[in-house]
Amino acid sequence: MTKPVAVVFAYHNVGVRGLRTLLARGVDVALVVSHQDNPAENIWFESVAALCSEKGIRCITPDDPATEALHQTVAACNPDFIFSFYYRHMLPVTLLTLAKRGAYNLHGSLLPKYRGRVPVNWAVLHGETETGATLHEMAAKPDAGAIIAQTAVPILPDDTAFEVFGKLTVAAEQTLWNALPGLIAGTAPRLQNNLAEGSYFGGRKPEDGRVDWSQSAQNVYNLHRAVAPPYPGAFFDQNGHRFVIGKARLTDQEVRNLPIGLQVIDNTIFGVCGDGRAICISELLLDGKPVSAEQLTKLF
Template structure:
């Protein structure tokens, strides 16, 4: 099939590479310009560079809503558009243009975690598995019929970076497998159960801020979700920003006020956590490694030279 690809960052790069390695013919690539957004500088393999290296024409757009692009797409005469990590709305006149419509590739197990940063949100929420879904695009974001979907398990110590590497390897088989089904003439696919749908916004620095009223189990997953190269989870100590690089749920249960720097346990320093911490039924978050506002990285047991005081949400 003649394929036009819309994509960005490493997800788009992997999708384009899979298409180039397949029997399908990539006739045009549409991608975004480089971004300074903290999350868009991560996993930033260039779709434009890969296309140009392989002699595929490239169009760069923030939004695909202008007449010039529409004419380029009509001239390309695609059988299908394949999109992965396209960051803005694609209008119906574009996604309905190809003979077989538009196939969107999304890094979640739809219908759950539509929208943005699905791996990070899924890890924070304790999901047992994550994956990649190829679905037909319609008027509602990430809501079209599922053509192919594959899942991988979330390990007990997995970071968001680990999950990225697990799921990015699914892009090629999911994308090409879906295209092969469409090329074979199949037109009926699995409808999404919209009662199970959830839709998440883009993450920002604010979403990495630690709220000590969360249960320790949730905070431990937040720290893993905000692993390098993502912006680290952070709190404030004595008015200065403190990044939490590694932490575990405490073995003991600790009572008091959320955010209290309380007790050395093993290789960590336990911080009281949970909105109902006053009951004494909660585990705490045992921080094991931190980074100071000045960029110094060190074990928490070295940073916290005395117990007492609080970690706070604001300076």
């Protein structure tokens, strides 16, 4: 039997696991389109380019996926499938039509919820208790095509976005692994992706990580979890210094008689919030270095 041919747009851990899954299922990956790593970004994830080098797969990193040159390069591969695994650009419809048997994307949410950018971070920020990975057809709108398969994962109360992303990487692999036989055989289901029942979110800006201590402790804690390292971290300015929360936990300790913001109580650092509750900060960073409760007392 002739192997199905795929062109894959991929980046990040999901890109690596998606590629490995295609290869394990016997798909011929003729070309991978990826991104150049940004030196200003914390590259904590696996490299698609390194995997392609290991497997002898051609990998290119054009700045724009909408050029005629890339269109011709993909067309020359005569792909049965086009896949997108955490590739950061929308693919033009003219490119998608080159895939004779369909173009599919792995998205890090249970569509139609959390369409758009950084869905894991948004889900944690909003206090969701469940998310997942969805394999869906690509369309002109982002994350709007028919759903092929989904796998759910829990978001535990203290999970950070980094921890949830680890679960989603496995869920994405499982989703793709289970769906591929049906895609290859032409028998995969296509379920309605009802956008009216979902939500769309854009990318997050650095300023979105700023802590507002007047909010509830749960909301502040959710922000911390959503952007905790290796993401840039929730930050705030106090007494002329900029602090970043490295590690924290929600606490039931009553702090109603203290001003909101950073406080040291019994040699422990707390962030006092607007509802009279606090988060206990076990790692506070100043200029990238941990600050102890004793050091903080001297600063203030």
